[in-house]
Amino acid sequence: MAVDxxxxxxxxxxxxxxxxxxxGLPYFxxxxxxxxxxxxxxxxQKDIVYFERWYPIEQRGELIxxxxxxxxxxxxxxYLVSLKRRDEWDKEEAKENG
Structure with missing residues (x-):
């Protein structure tokens, strides 16, 4: 267990x-x-939390x-709402670039 x-x-x-x-974008x-x-x-002795990278898409799934x-x-x-929105952004980006 870890503590936030x-x-x-x-x-x-x-x-x-x-x-x-x-x-380079400290306000964003x-x-x-x-x-x-x-x-x-x-x-x-500090807790380090690992999770899957979302962006850039080419590196998605790597642990950071x-x-x-x-x-x-x-x-x-x-989390589920966030995943849904991420997938929508991916589709929008694919349309713009494809």
Missing amino acids: QYGNSFGVGDYVLITEVPS AMISVVRVEKIEKNNH YRQADDCVVTTEHN
């Missing part, structure tokens, strides 16, 4: 919010809902990570 930034515990299979800030953040795939301790205290616990419903 508000003290809520979560484990593998649970859903968390993460924030990604693109390099993307918030994603991800499913926790694995939790490990790092050298400083965040510290547990950078995450916020959320619900499966939010």
Whole structure:
């Protein structure tokens, strides 16, 4: 089990919010809902949470990570809504580029 930034515990299979800030764009953040795939301790005994990358599409499915205290616990419903929206964006992008 790990603990998010508000003290809520979560484990593998649970859903968390993460924030990604693109390099060079400090005022632009993307918030994603991800499913926790694995939790490990790092050298400083902090919990590290692994989940599947969504973007870029070519790298989808690779495992990336965040510290547990950078995450916020959320619900499966939010995850499913987020997946649906991601798939809609993918279709829109495919139409524009294809």
